[in-house]
Amino acid sequence: MKRKQIFISILLLVSLSLSACAGAATPTQAPAAPTAAAEQPTEKPAGGGKLEVFSWWTSGGEAAALEALFTQFKKYNPTAEIINATIAGGGGSNARAVLQTRLAGGDPPDTWQIHPGFELLGQYVASGYVDPITDLYKSEGWDKVMPAGLIEQMTKDGQIYGVLAGVHRGNGLWYNKKVLDAQGITVGATMSVDEFFQIANKLIAADITPLCVGDTGIWASAQLFENTLLGVIGPEKYKGLWDGSVAFDSPEVKSAMETYGKMLDYQNSDHSALSWDQAIKKLMEGTCVFSSMGDWAYGEFVKAQLKDNVDFGWVSHPGSAGSFMIVADGFVMAKNAPDKDNNTLFLKAIGSKEGQEAFNPLKGSIPARTDVDRAKFGVYHNWSMDSFAKDALVPSVVHGSAAPADFQQALNDAVTSFVVDKNVDAFAAALVKAAQDSGFAK
Ligand code: BGC
Numbered sequence: 001m002k003r004k005q006i007f008i009s010i011l012l013l014v015s016l017s018l019s020a021c022a023g024a025a026t027p028t029q030a031p032a033a034p035t036a037a038a039e040q041p042t043e044k045p046a047g048g049g050k051l052e053v054f055s056w057w058t059s060g061g062e063a064a065a066l067e068a069l070f071t072q073f074k075k076y077n078p079t080a081e082i083i084n085a086t087i088a089g090g091g092g093s094n095a096r097a098v099l100q101t102r103l104a105g106g107d108p109p110d111t112w113q114i115h116p117g118f119e120l121l122g123q124y125v126a127s128g129y130v131d132p133i134t135d136l137y138k139s140e141g142w143d144k145v146m147p148a149g150l151i152e153q154m155t156k157d158g159q160i161y162g163v164l165a166g167v168h169r170g171n172g173l174w175y176n177k178k179v180l181d182a183q184g185i186t187v188g189a190t191m192s193v194d195e196f197f198q199i200a201n202k203l204i205a206a207d208i209t210p211l212c213v214g215d216t217g218i219w220a221s222a223q224l225f226e227n228t229l230l231g232v233i234g235p236e237k238y239k240g241l242w243d244g245s246v247a248f249d250s251p252e253v254k255s256a257m258e259t260y261g262k263m264l265d266y267q268n269s270d271h272s273a274l275s276w277d278q279a280i281k282k283l284m285e286g287t288c289v290f291s292s293m294g295d296w297a298y299g300e301f302v303k304a305q306l307k308d309n310v311d312f313g314w315v316s317h318p319g320s321a322g323s324f325m326i327v328a329d330g331f332v333m334a335k336n337a338p339d340k341d342n343n344t345l346f347l348k349a350i351g352s353k354e355g356q357e358a359f360n361p362l363k364g365s366i367p368a369r370t371d372v373d374r375a376k377f378g379v380y381h382n383w384s385m386d387s388f389a390k391d392a393l394v395p396s397v398v399h400g401s402a403a404p405a406d407f408q409q410a411l412n413d414a415v416t417s418f419v420v421d422k423n424v425d426a427f428a429a430a431l432v433k434a435a436q437d438s439g440f441a442k
Pocket residue numbers: 056062089090091092168296327328329399
């Protein structure tokens with residue numbers, strides 16, 4: 001698929017009406033633990049063989065959620081040997097390079113983690129590393145229960161190449177509620193950029209670090225920028241960046257860069273020594289207060305058995321209420337997969353209602369399926385499902401969907417420089433050039 005066509009797919013994604021998970025009332029209880037009583041697959045269990053699953057899910061919450069997928073797969077094949085091939089590094093910062101080496105060397109795992117859009121279509125489908133799974137959409141009825149806009153992001157020439165385990169909301173601002181309560185600070189239903197700085201200044205006055213960042217993988221700081229960009233310029237202009245109608249050196253983008261630079265002044269001094277989940281741990285401990293992070297952070301709170309709206313809280317990243325930054329996670333069928341039969345069962349387990357209901361409460365994402373039982377999900381997930389149903393849906397560049405890999409890399413490089421020199425003109429010029437090199441600037 002040509003880049004232009006992929007960009008058109010991105011626009012389709014954001015313009016199609018995605019009515020996932022809308023409807024039921026929001027419960028107030030904590031998320032229900034996945035039950036062992038989920039339906040068993042109807043077909044006779046297969047036996048033996050291997051299944052190698054490649055991902056970067058190594059944090060406490062990520063590993064627990066991945067294990068839940070394995071448990072679902074074992075219902076289909078209790079005796080298969082599962083090879084859990086993980087490479088640590090949030091956002092796939094290390095894993096994607098290792099995977100490329102394996103794929104180029106003809107040594108594919110059976111399946112691996114993908115983001116729809118450019119990452120799947122540009123890096124894996126275009127290179128011929130994956131087989132279509134369109135027949136599974138028909139046999140499993142996924143074509144009727146997965147949002148068309150997301151399927152479109154995984155489709156080339158009428159063939160579908162991935163199945164989604166869940167959909168993360170990237171633009172969350174998480175906070176330690178007990179620390180804020182002790183300071184007499186209340187966070188409302190939304191937060192503006194100005195409100196963020198007012199609260200941050202109060203915290204500084206009380207000798208408390210406002211912002212928790214862990215950017216050993218620079219993507220975490222790039223995500224702080226991505227969320228701030230969305231919050232400052234709004235979803236329509238944010239979308240315009242990816243079709244070339246908004247320039248990276250326009251005054252509003254530069255203003256977002258200024259705001260991002262200002263935010264960096266409030267982060268923990270050890271940010272570059274920490275991973276994203278170590279930063280969330282600091283938030284839990286109360287040595288810093290806010291973290292701008294996708295809702296895989298929620299998985300860490302679940303793993304630590306913290307309580308929603310008691311120990312921790314959330315709000316959209318400042319200024320970004322009304323938008324849902326999509327970071328969807330899917331899995332594929334490798335071409336020449338060592339064990340296609342087991343992988344078919346694994347993909348079926350992922351796309352099943354039971355699989356989605358078991359995995360997502362632990363991972364923090366919402367199910368991609370539209371027919372799950374909302375009562376099985378807690379207050380955060382219902383909040384996020386409502387946001388997905390009614391808000392502007394925008395693609396993440398930091399997590400591979402909005403732009404080609406060369407732009408994603410150039411953004412990370414530009415962020416690496418900016419956190420040191422805070423030079424807005426240089427930052428803007430680097431992104432203008434990257435968009436031109438990548439072929440989507442007008
Ligand atoms: C993935 C999430 C993952 C996060 C941090 C994102 O790119 O989509 O599943 O939890 O990175 O590792």
